[in-house]
Amino acid sequence: MARKQQKEISEHVDLVHGVLYGCLKQIREASKSNNDSEPGLISVWCCEIHPSQTQKLASIIRDYVTPKDEISLSHLKRFLKSDAEVPILKTVFCSALFLSSEADVRDFISEYSTIELLKVYLIEVPRYAPSTKEISQQWSARYWPISWKGNPNHQFLNNVDFDIKRGKEIVRTLFDELQSNDYDSRSVSIFTKQNGEILCKTSYNGSNDPYDHSIMKGIEEISLLEKKSRNRNDGEDSNYLCQNLTVYCSHEPCVMCSMALVHSRIGRIIYLKESLGSGGLESNYQLGDRDGLNWTFEIWKWIEPTDVSNLDAIVSHGHQMTNY
Amino acid sequence: MSDLTPDFIEMAKCLFVGYKALTINETPVSCLLEDRSTSSIISIGYNYTNTSLNGTKHAEFIAVRKLKDKNPDIDFSTVKMYVSVEPCIMCASFLRQLGIGEVIYGCSNDRFGGNGTVLSVHSDSNLPQENYTSYGGILRTEAIQLLRNFYIQENESAPQPKIKKNKEIENKTFPPNRFNLSREEFIDHYGVERIGVFESGEEEITPKLGKGYSLKEFIDLKSLKDIPYLEEDLGVVTEDQVNEFLDLFFDISDDGKVNYSKAIRKFNSKKRHLEE
Numbered sequence: 165m166a167r168k169q170q171k172e173i174s175e176h177v178d179l180v181h182g183v184l185y186g187c188l189k190q191i192r193e194a195s196k197s198n199n200d201s202e203p204g205l206i207s208v209w210c211c212e213i214h215p216s217q218t219q220k221l222a223s224i225i226r227d228y229v230t231p232k233d234e235i236s237l238s239h240l241k242r243f244l245k246s247d248a249e250v251p252i253l254k255t256v257f258c259s260a261l262f263l264s265s266e267a268d269v270r271d272f273i274s275e276y277s278t279i280e281l282l283k284v285y286l287i288e289v290p291r292y293a294p295s296t297k298e299i300s301q302q303w304s305a306r307y308w309p310i311s312w313k314g315n316p317n318h319q320f321l322n323n324v325d326f327d328i329k330r331g332k333e334i335v336r337t338l339f340d341e342l343q344s345n346d347y348d349s350r351s352v353s354i355f356t357k358q359n360g361e362i363l364c365k366t367s368y369n370g371s372n373d374p375y376d377h378s379i380m381k382g383i384e385e386i387s388l389l390e391k392k393s394r395n396r397n398d399g400e401d402s403n404y405l406c407q408n409l410t411v412y413c414s415h416e417p418c419v420m421c422s423m424a425l426v427h428s429r430i431g432r433i434i435y436l437k438e439s440l441g442s443g444g445l446e447s448n449y450q451l452g453d454r455d456g457l458n459w460t461f462e463i464w465k466w467i468e469p470t471d472v473s474n475l476d477a478i479v480s481h482g483h484q485m486t487n488y
Numbered sequence: 489m490s491d492l493t494p495d496f497i498e499m500a501k502c503l504f505v506g507y508k509a510l511t512i513n514e515t516p517v518s519c520l521l522e523d524r525s526t527s528s529i530i531s532i533g534y535n536y537t538n539t540s541l542n543g544t545k546h547a548e549f550i551a552v553r554k555l556k557d558k559n560p561d562i563d564f565s566t567v568k569m570y571v572s573v574e575p576c577i578m579c580a581s582f583l584r585q586l587g588i589g590e591v592i593y594g595c596s597n598d599r600f601g602g603n604g605t606v607l608s609v610h611s612d613s614n615l616p617q618e619n620y621t622s623y624g625g626i627l628r629t630e631a632i633q634l635l636r637n638f639y640i641q642e643n644e645s646a647p648q649p650k651i652k653k654n655k656e657i658e659n660k661t662f663p664p665n666r667f668n669l670s671r672e673e674f675i676d677h678y679g680v681e682r683i684g685v686f687e688s689g690e691e692e693i694t695p696k697l698g699k700g701y702s703l704k705e706f707i708d709l710k711s712l713k714d715i716p717y718l719e720e721d722l723g724v725v726t727e728d729q730v731n732e733f734l735d736l737f738f739d740i741s742d743d744g745k746v747n748y749s750k751a752i753r754k755f756n757s758k759k760r761h762l763e764e
Contacts, residue, residue: 374585375553380544387542394541405543419609420585423578423602427543442616444581449607451577456606458599485616487585 176328179318183467185328188434190321191463193450203290203303206235207260209269212283215253218243220277225257228276234458235259239293239316241309252282256308260286261456291455292316324462330360331434334412335471338436341365342414342478350479351488353378354412355386358431363389363409368488377488378413379421383428406430412466414475416443418487422451425461432462436475441485490679492626493695493706495570495592498522499627500706501529501715502570503594506547506634507733508722509534510755513641516634519547519571520715521555524589530567531555532717547571548579552586554717565589572631574624574668577602580609584617591622594631596668604668623669623677625685625693629662629746630703630737636660637736637755658752664689684744691744700747702739 177183182190213221225242237256244254263269266284273279289308293316294300300312313319334354341352349367356362366381374380386406394402408431415437417425422444425433433445433452444451445463452461466472498520506516514535521531533551537543548571555562564586572594575583580602583591591603591610602609603622611619636657667674667686674686678693685691694701712718712725719725735753738746 372585373556374582375549375556383542383544387540390541405541418581418585419615420578420581423576423581423600424544427576427578429543441614448612448614449577456599487581487616 174322177321179315179321182317182321184321184324184326184464185331187328187331187466187468188326188464189467190317191446191450191453191465192317193453203294203307204292205288205307206291207286208235208237208289209257209260209263209266210283210285210287211255211257211269211273211281212246212252213255213279213281215245215251217279218253220279221255221257221273224273224276224279225255228272229258229262233258233262235261235291235455237289239310239313240289241311244309256287256289257284327360332468334360334362335436335466335468337362337365338412338414339471339474339478341367342475350486351378351413351415353382353414353417355382355406356410356412358408358410360410370486374418374420374487377418377421379411379417379424382411383424386428404429410434413488414479415439415488416445416447418442419444419448419451420487422449426451426457426459429459430461432464434464434466436466436472437479438465439486439488442487491696492678492693494527495626496695496701497706497711498529498570499572499592499594500630500703501712502532502572503627503630503634503703504707504712504725504730504733505532505534505715505718505722506572506631507729507736507755508718508725509536510634510638511729512539512722514538516638517547517571517573519551519569521551522568522570524566524568529716531558532715532721534722544578546576546579548575548582552582563587568592570626572627572634573597574601574603574605574622575610576600577607577609580607581615584609584615584620587617588620591620592626593622593624594626595628595635596624596666601668608668621677623667625665625667627703628665628692629740632662633657633737633752640754655754657754659748661748662746665692692740692746694740694744698742700739700741700744703737704734 176185240256242256246252246254257269263272269284270281290303294303294310295315297312300310304310334356338352338354342349350370351368353366354362355364364382364385366378366385368376368378383406390403406428410432411425411430413435416435416439438446440447452463502518502520506518509518510516518534520529523530531551531554533547535547536545536550566589568590569588570592574593574597576597577600596605598605600606610622613619640655640657666689675683681697685693709727709730712730736755738748738750738752741747
């Protein structure tokens, strides 16, 4: 299985640097990539049951926990046989964020089935999958059996669905907007569907009014488009906020705008220039790729060298402390 | 000893604005903007995300928009915000960029709080613009209870609404009272005589130390009708609404603890629709 995946690796993927097509650099929280020595741990509910109940509990986990638990536990084996004389099965049921007390766990399970829960207690397990098989084995011995399926980020990078030709066209459009003489635009955002269809283009003129930021204007435009479409179609094909849209930006958005994109549930952001003082992605907080908030999105930086130097030439008057 | 009654009066009005938002199926998070020199209310805001289909239409954005429309050159350092729930990370950055004078909030925002609970956007000196001061804990349990009255309703606009459990909110207790403040900051704002509230985590701030309160001491029909923008935005304020609102909350005893012996009600939007 692992060997087969090796063969499928495409030339456009640079696994070491997290770069696709030489244009898109993955921006991630450092703790997620450098977790090799000590894993970050998270509390999960462990239930002990009689082995005959395995199927029932497995289907509750599959149907009612996995789709809704914000903490993905797919890197863990769910069931562990105990060596005790009386056979019991230990289960990682859900995260402590999903259900907060033992009573809640018991109530939750009893809503769906009559499984006798011998014991319910909290245990600590690694939050993320390890990056190598050796570490996987160490963690399995120390915490809880890990289900090794290869480096999860390598798998992610190999499976990113991105139309690079369309991406380059949209970046061209971004430059066209930025250089348009119609208005004094310091930064530009373009909201697109997953298929690359442009929904709106917005710009920010550098005023000190946060409502003028291109992201806030774009989110507003999307909501107005949705209102119009719902009025036309009587609610058919309705979309929720900006769910799973891709947003292209000339600049890393400020903290306000980055969090606005979390609230709006976008799928992916691609930006060109970092905003070292004010940005809410790589510069501060890594919003969008952060545990505990109820939504995450992919963060990519467009690093195509010609585009980067062109942008630097255009926006040289920009100030590091400007909020975009 | 400091008397915090003025803060409680403003926050009680603020919570009523949230209650009015609840009647139009919005999350009951609300705010008031006050002119710091005259202590008069100059704008109000309430969550408007469901109606607008825009996840950024939080109370803070609505209130500031109104104020800027009327007074585009307002200096926000002269403005104080009362907000029922700690501003989220987005709103905390927004208020920082505006240069808000001061923020007073009710309960903390465990999921998204940007004034100390999840991140400290208000006091992170790495960010541009100045830090601003922020204090929580005024009508904390009431703000939580109002939110609980929303979360037992089904949010039909969210995809796949989660199964709502535990609708017995009339008997639910409250989480410990934690301030996003250092000991010194707490004393500076609330006074050294209230340090017991800071240390125990099981008492509420009261207007006067050693004396409990009931929400009805702070508001009446007239004072609520006088809140600017409220009736034009969210409909006429009636005596029945004021009574229903007051019935949603426990009183606080002289020892600062919630008095669970009062029978409280819960907001029922379905019943409301039938009656109309």
